[in-house]
Every structure is written in C-alpha cells, then in structure tokens.
Amino acid sequence: MKNNMIEFIDISKWFGSFQVLKNINLQLAKGERTVVCGPSGSGKSTLIRLVNGLEEFEQGRLLVDGIELDGGSKSLEHIRTEVGMVFQQFNLFPHLTILQNLILAPLHVRKMTKSQATELAQFYLDKVRISDQAAKYPIELSGGQQQRVAIARALCMRPQIMLFDEPTSALDPEMVGEVLQVMVDLAKDGMTMVCVTHEMGFAREVADRIVFMDAGELVEIAKPKDFFESPKSPRLREFLSQIIN
C-alpha cells in the first residue's frame, strides 16, 4: 500500500512488566477510515494514543505522515499539529467559551490572527451544527453537543489525521447518533480517520477496514463485510457473538 499516513512497524509497549502491545504491524493509507475494536484492556486506546505521542513505545518504529516518531520533541510538535484527537471525556477547556476553545490552538500554534481563527471556528461550528452556542461555556452544553465541539476544536487545526478514542462511550444513548452523524460526514469528506469504538453500526457503514485487537495483539484486519460475515479467528467470533447479543 502506497501513500501511507500511519505506519506501525513491529511496535511493542509495556506498562511496567505488563506488555500492552505485542509486535504491532499496521499500515493506514491516506484517506482511509479505520475502526479499531476489541474487548476492554486489549490495548486499542494505547495504540491510537501512540500516533500523537500521548503514549511512548519501547520497541519498533512509528511513522506518521512520513515523519518518524523518535522521541525528539521537534517531530512530536510537528505531528501534533497534523493529528487531531477526540477523547472519550471530551476534555473541553471549562474556563473558556466554546469559541475560545476552538480558536485557542489556531491562535497560539498556527499563529493566525484573531479574525482568521474566528472565521475558521465559525466554519467548523456550522459543520458540527452548533454555531449558535459559540458564546456559551462547555458546562452549559449537553454531552453530545460538547463532543461535537471537541470534534470541531480538533478540526480547527486542519489536521491530516483524526483520532477518535471511544468518542461516544461517555454519552447518553440518545446523543450517540448526533455525534456519529458528524463523524460520518467527516468520513465522506475524505479525512484519514482512526476510531476506537464499540459502535458496530458505524464501523459497518463507514470503515474501510476494521481492526480487531485482543490482549495487545492485532488479531484480525478485514473489510467490514468480511469482518462481520466471515470472521476467521475464534476470538473475533466470540467477541462478535457477545456484542450482538
């Protein structure tokens, strides 16, 4: 596969003596939508947190947008401006308004002027359909709205890659749909996306490939159709039977 956006080469990682990632090899192409799933504790969050250096790895190599993450702060700083991330707990900045949350990084990292940044923020607030909430504080918004703001905040950096770490897991069920819809729209625009999620419907609709992890290993990588209809490994079959019930 050419034009790789993210390339994991034989990566292993330990938390103390516990090995969370075992010899991971995975290439993700530009524009590819990848869903990572698996039981809790399987290392899926850790895997995507490597991509923007929120976690470090002990063994192997990792290339993001052609740049090697080698522990140097220069490469890390650059990669973080190209990789957006959405967290399970939203992590909006509670002391700033929605608009201030959005323009913060464009102002201080991209060094835009305030009017440029505001214009950009308005554009993405429209895109996630909450442009009327710009002056409010995060606490005044519902969970679903907060998560959409978090997506818009990441998009304001105009990243090449978007990482989603269980973006709907902390939401009330009736708010899951609105967040997934925003993510579907984003996928249609051709963004390179890596999503850790349990939303199998989303995975089926959007993913180019689904990665199944268990106990720190990549157990199976498949297109959605094959993933759901003809899973090869017994572990994946067991996992699917559990979540379908």
Place this chain on the structure above:
Amino acid sequence: MKRNKLYKLSSLKSFFVPWYNAIITAVLTPLILITGFKLFNWLLVKGIWQGDASLCRQSEGACLAFVKEKARFILFGTYPDEQLYRPILVIILFVAGFIYISDIKRWNKRLLLYMAIALVFIFWLMGGGFFLMPVDSSYWSGLPLTLILAFLAITISYPVGILLALGRQSHSRLLKGMSVAYIELIRGVPLISVLFMASVMLPLFLPEGLNINKLLRAVVALTMFVAAYHAEVVRGGLAAVSHGQDEAAMALGLTYFQRMRLIILPQALKAVIPPTINTTIGMFKDTSLVIVISLFDLMGTTKSSLTDSKWLGFSIEAYLFVALIYFIFCISLSRIGSKLEKYKAT
C-alpha cells in the same frame, strides 16, 4: 418572591427549630449580649477620651486618650514630623489601590503596569529625592512599612510559588529535587529564623562593604518563606485539574508553557483561591515578625509606644487599636478573595 418570603420565615424559625437550635440560642444570646454590653460600657460609657494618664488610671474605662496621644507614632513611627503628609499619601494610595482591585473586572495585564507605577511612586514618596527631602529607609515605620512589606512579599511570592509548584511536578529530577528541598526546608523552619538568616547571616556571605538594605532583606525573607507555602497550595490546584485537560492541550500541539499558561494554571489557581487567600492573609499578619530584625512596622511601633514611662499599662487599648487596623485590611483581602472565587472568567 414567594420563595424569598419562605426563606425569611424559616431563617427566623431556625433560631428555635429543631429543639437543639433553641438551646444554642438560649446559651449564646446572653453571652453575646453580656460581652457586647461590657465592651460598650468599657469603651464608650466609661472610656476616657480626653486627659492624661493619671485621669485614665482613676477610671475603669478604656484609656482612649492614650490611643489618641500615640496614634501618630503607632501609624507613622519615626518618620519626620514635617514630612508626615508623605506616609499619609502612601496609606491613601494603598487604600485606593485596594478599592480599585476590589472590582475583579480590573484584574488584567494593565493592572500590573499600574502596580509597578504605584510602587515607584510609593518608594519616591517614602524615600524622597527628586524634589522631595530624602528620608532614609531606617525611618520608615508603622502602617506604611507594614503595607509596603506585605505588598512586595505578596506580589513577588505568588509567581515564585507557582514556579516552585511547577518545578516540583517537573520531569527533570534536578529541578524537582531542588524544588522539593527548598519547599521542605522553608516549611521546616519558623519564619523568625528565616528573617534572622536574611538579616544576620546573609551579610556574612556577601563581600565586605556590600550592604543590602534591611527592608530589602526583610522582603526577601518574607517572600522566600511564603513562596514555599504558595507552592504547596498551587500544587494542590494542579492536582485538581484532570490529566485529560493536559492531554487535550498536548493533542492540539500546544507547548509546555502554553499549556500551563492557557489551560492548566487558570483552572488550577482558580480552584485554590480560598487557601491562597488564607496564605496571603497569614503573610500580611506575619509581617509583624520583622520586629526581630528591628524594623518597626505597625506592631513594632505599637510595642515601643507602650514603653513610654508616662503611659505605662494601657496595652489593651493599644493592641485593640492595631488589631482593628489589621482586621480592616485582612477582611478586605478576604472579601476580594470571595469576589474572585465567584468571578467566572479568571
């Protein structure tokens, strides 16, 4: 409106219901009344406002004549009489400053500039030079000295404390070790010993002839001391901000200093306003310990006014008088603190 009325009714009721509140009311009310009456009687009914010490001694009341007689010395100490308008102006400036900053909307970058200008102005008023008669800092005493010490120590120790707290969280072992050592060392010794060290030992280490001003030494000692306490308070605030905030800021590509300045510290410092004000008020009162290095702050001038052989034995009156002054400033600090707490965007 209806709710308000209900609240009023229940607040009156709360003196007697449930039954143990009635007991508390029954015990405390006479206590408050008796104390209040005695104080009123001592101060206002039997208090001596005019006259000399012998008149005071015949009376059972408070000798307010003594306070009147010594007020000038207590407030301004040994500052030259003919230049008295200068420390008076300094006090007015401080009070005006207090009133100005009591509106939290005015806490912005420009305030720092105003404070710097005010500081230069205060030092010029007190010390003279440049059209004013020079007054050596050894004559600065009383309330202006207390206010100057407190103002300098508060404004310098806070940022130093923040840096120490960040140092304590640093990944660099050296920085972390030094911060921890500093904080623990300072917290492990009494302020008096830090003041002594700054005043007696510091000159021993400095080259001969280089004599650092005593006032400056006191400010350094107070700042060093309180910074360690601020550092621990700030550390508590840093711990209260979830790690997710830092991660989100990292993921957006912000550098360490940007994350601290824009995301972490604004939340951390806000979370610990009450203990910060606590430390600040404590420090304001602790300035009274500078008497051990023979600086005559408000407490120092009060103590020495008690040694006047003509007016022996009226220490209660004098101490109540300075207590009132300390109280006014401390309660103002406290009020500003609670306003700050309620203010949304800090």
